[in-house]
Amino acid sequence: MSSLFLTPDRSKSKKAPLGGSKQASACVAWGHFPLDHAPLSDEAAYALIDRPTDQLLAPAGALRDKGHGEAVSFSKKVFIPLTQLCRDVCHYCTFAQTPRKMPAPYLSIEQAVEIARRGAQAQCKEALFTLGDKPELRYAAAREALDAMGYDSTISYLVDVCKAVFEETGLIPHVNPGLLGREDLDRLRAVSISQGIMLESASERLCEPGGAHYGSPDKLPAARLETLRLAGEAGVPFTTGILIGIGETRRERIDSLLALRRLHRRHGHIQEIIIQNFRPKPGTQMAKTEPPSLEEHVWTIAAARLIFGAEMNIQAPPNLQPEALKQLIDAGINDWGGVSPVTPDHVNPEAPWPHLNALAEATKRAGKTLVERLALYPGYVRRMQQWVDPKFHTRVLQATDGQGLAYAGEWTAGSQVPPPSNALLWTGKTARSPQAVGELGSILRRAQAGRALGEAEIARLFRAHGSEFAAVCKAADEIRAAVNGDTVRFVVNRNINYTNICSYRCQFCAFAKGRGAEDLRGKPYDLPLDEIQRRVLEAWERGATEVCMQGGIHPSYTGHTYMEICETVKQVVPEMHIHAFSPLEIWQGAQTLGMPLKEYLQRLKQSGLSTLPGTAAEILDDEIRAVICADKVSTGQWMEVMRTAHAVGLKSTATIMFGHIEGYEHWARHLLLIRELQAETGGVTEFVPLPFVHMESPIYRKGRARRGPTFREALLMHAVGRLALHPHVPNIQASWVKMGEAGVEACLNAGANDLGGTLMNETISRSAGASHGQEMTAPRMEALLRSMGRVPRQRSTLYEDVPEAIQLRAREARAPIQPLQPLMRKHVKREKDVSLA
Structure with a gap:
């Protein structure tokens, strides 16, 4: 030696x-x-x-x-x-x-x-x-x-x-x-x-x-x-x-x-x-x-x-x-x-x-x-x-969180396990008001001033624990109070997942049904157009102003299929807002017709499409996408769809699905891309954190993923999302399906100002093992928000006021008729060069 x-x-x-x-x-x-x-x-x-x-x-x-x-x-x-x-x-x-x-x-x-x-x-x-x-x-x-x-x-x-x-x-x-x-x-x-x-x-x-x-x-x-x-x-x-x-x-x-x-x-x-x-x-x-x-x-x-x-x-x-x-x-x-x-x-x-x-x-x-x-x-x-x-x-x-520390607590996204009491104490109305000092304090001050943070600074916010965690939540909530006040908005809508048949192999998805070993519980379905219409009519009668429609990438679907679905909705309820089709579906639809994205999105708009859900984002980092959704759109392609949609006048949400294999640096990169997109186009209506629901997810069942974010991490995604996207994105949404009622209350004290939709028929999270129900009615949502000391307000998809008559229908709605499954439709094969005129 x-x-x-x-x-x-x-x-x-x-x-x-x-x-x-x-x-x-x-x-x-x-x-x-x-x-x-x-x-x-x-x-x-x-x-x-x-x-x-x-x-x-x-x-x-x-x-x-x-x-x-x-x-x-x-x-x-x-x-x-x-x-x-x-x-x-x-x-x-x-x-x-x-x-x-x-x-x-x-x-x-x-x-x-x-x-x-x-x-x-x-x-x-x-x-x-x-x-x-x-x-x-x-x-x-x-x-x-x-x-x-x-x-x-x-x-x-x-x-x-x-x-x-x-x-x-x-x-x-x-x-x-x-x-x-x-x-x-x-x-x-x-x-x-x-x-x-x-x-x-x-x-x-x-x-x-x-x-x-x-x-x-x-x-x-x-x-x-x-x-x-x-x-x-x-x-x-x-x-x-x-x-x-x-x-x-x-x-x-x-x-x-x-x-x-x-x-x-x-x-x-x-x-x-x-x-x-x-x-x-x-x-x-x-x-x-x-x-x-x-x-x-x-x-x-x-x-x-x-x-x-x-x-x-x-x-x-x-x-x-x-x-x-x-x-x-x-x-x-x-x-x-x-x-x-x-x-x-x-x-x-x-x-x-x-x-x-x-x-x-x-x-x-x-x-x-x-x-x-x-x-x-x-x-x-x-x-x-x-x-x-x-x-x-x-x-x-399965024993660690996104930082690499031991997974704290028993709470997981979508479960009935209550959140840890210490996290609720840090974010409650009676919580202490910690003042962040040093590096963290400097980062928070820059974020509150609307200045762009760097990747390392955003990742640092996600590493906050204890009083630092409370300081991050407090700083985010101060922005929420300044931008949104105490009003919490929600939309009465219905999810219509028109097919669960999918030719893609996303490793996290328990909803899609395809061929081979990825299949999980449940049977495949592909809703006939008249069933879609029945659900749209029922939603309208129950006070819905929006139908949110996404599905698997059915091997028989072409760009025509998505236009046909939009036209089908408008035939029965012309006033219904169609919030539909992930960037993956848009990309696939344009590809099947050999049509440029801009032209295809304009055709969809003409068919009745109103806004896009910014899903299929998962984590906007190709290192992660190569593992969890290798055959899906790349980060660049997702951004291209969104930029093009905004350019033709179609606004969208922006999501992140987090807590599986990625780390805090990937979360930071994702947020920076959303900020960049919004600063360029102004087309994002809200940022929607979607905690990974692990129970039935294939990647978790195969032992290749964590069990979702901890409750601390889930709250921080809402808080850091508010801080990193300020002042460009005004609305941060909390998912009651994934966070539960106690969870969304904590989110509303950590920068969130929106509860999303009532949903009526939520199936994607439930397929993955979530157990918070398929619907939260407007009266229940209003009562929950009032109990939190917040002012509930029903909104449209574009954050406009909803006529009182429609709100009254939502408050008096009877329970929805449960859909019959499986239902299958037949598809007509069309050539790529068929005229769309």
Whole structure:
């Protein structure tokens, strides 16, 4: 192992004594640190050694806030001590035992699974395997136990235990087995989501007689750094860190941190840096050694943050400084590590884990919000294809949100599960009025002034938690109040999905019926024209001013079909507003006739088409579309249809269907395209967030998608949509079908001002598993809005007032006649060149 991995370049350190270079010295002395993504140079890092702790706190905290906002994370885990035998004799350790003190050298697979099962019942997601380093090389009892079980090494046994725990409980293994070669790293990568080894210290001096690591061959810095290097080559997300107070100097701590930074810069595999404080334990050689002071701990955390920069995860275990959690946060940590509601900390048994409610409260008192993560940090979750064995992909996807944190709460779009109470508190009328500061405050002020935000700024808004989340919702609601007042509008309409037969293979769609394995429940249908007319007439009698019509892409449909449907509606109710045909249907219709988009849209308008639903957008990013709807219109084609429709005088809505495989950066790109479109054409009437309903979706059932957005994310889409699209899009709509009544109330306190349509026959969301009903009548909608203290107003599709006589029909409407299905129509084949005159 090259000395490059042990200490920084000594020539540099000699040139930078405690005062460092003039530039670095001045920088540190005045507390001026770079707050972009460029961390300190090696020279500037050594200049920290003599700097007072209080000079480091503000810049370290600012860097942490830049990279992680208000969130401080933890992993809910169980601790599985597979063996406490170890060939090392670290002078501070009580974890390692001798065979005579243990009932058996190893836990059995059944014992490990039972511990994990208790963790699963407590909603843990991580199984942390901790074990001594290669005990079979020291103890005959370990060798004999492995032989009896049919294994040649502790690592071989660990591989099988990890498999059993994951397969039987769903808990995802993280392993800390000590020094590893490349072959063992690869074997463990296949059965664990992440691995770890504490460097503890890069000081070889501590391995000499009298040092804390004397007699412990696996604590040689070169050996541990070699394991870290090999882990990087193997593409293993890795946890590491340093242990302070075991006899090292500040300079040696900087040596250690810089050695780790060099490895991470080369491979990008270090997930977190743990700054752990030594605690003396009775019965050890270091029992009477003074522990490091809190100030030393805080200084080291701040130095680590400044050395690694904004993005790195810096952790301190909360059970080792239980009275100083605020100080640890102020120093720059953004993570508490693994916390178990089930098992003790076997490495520090004298220090019980804090109760999670108490930890959340302590984190809140420090001005931050506790959030749950997996053993795999969010940045690696978002790049699973690179970092994680495929067998874990489904479990990770279905356990995480769009940021890569653990999915919070039980609420899902379209379900009857009530929203989490904390999110409702943040957005209610009696909620606190938080004032956003720093970067977030600057972003919100620019948005409220109507200035365009960048992709990174919009993505930052989506990462808001706790009081930051409340501040985003509040800022959006202030715009809503200024633009729309307390009036909430809705349209009385009827959905007519004229066919569910579709030749496309959108991976998220549970509505369409076609050939092959994509088919789900329900039978195919294709409504005859007289059935469409019957439903239109019934809707008109019930006070509807709009029919919203979309369907599958039937293989027999041509551009003529869509014109014929419009003409059919107008024949029976000329006054009915036809809100119909997604950009995909428009594109397909024009293609079948070989007609330019503009000409085809003009023909549809002549046939009676009034406005377009801006659906088929899903996520306007071709990276995502290639996965969820590869044969659908591209982002550019969707935008082309919308621009052309607006140019011929057809206004439209704009939608986003979110919460499946995409991330916050994709949401930001989508919003920027909608803003660009509206600034250019002015043709968008409202923005409609559509949370992904996962239950019956093919992509979810195949294990390739998340379970929709969390409630926090769903609210933020309405709030951030308002902020990012201001002042161009005046209306933000909340879907009662997907959000439920409590959900739409929260949305109306987070920037939304519209409840969309009464629907009468909603089938697409229900096909995917939504359970909020097929209709919300006008009286019910009005009563709901009045109970919220809002002013309900029935509107037309184009946000015009509706005559009182029609409103009266809507209020007195009887229940609709349920349509008969399946119904099929026959299609007349037409040639592309048939005259449309």
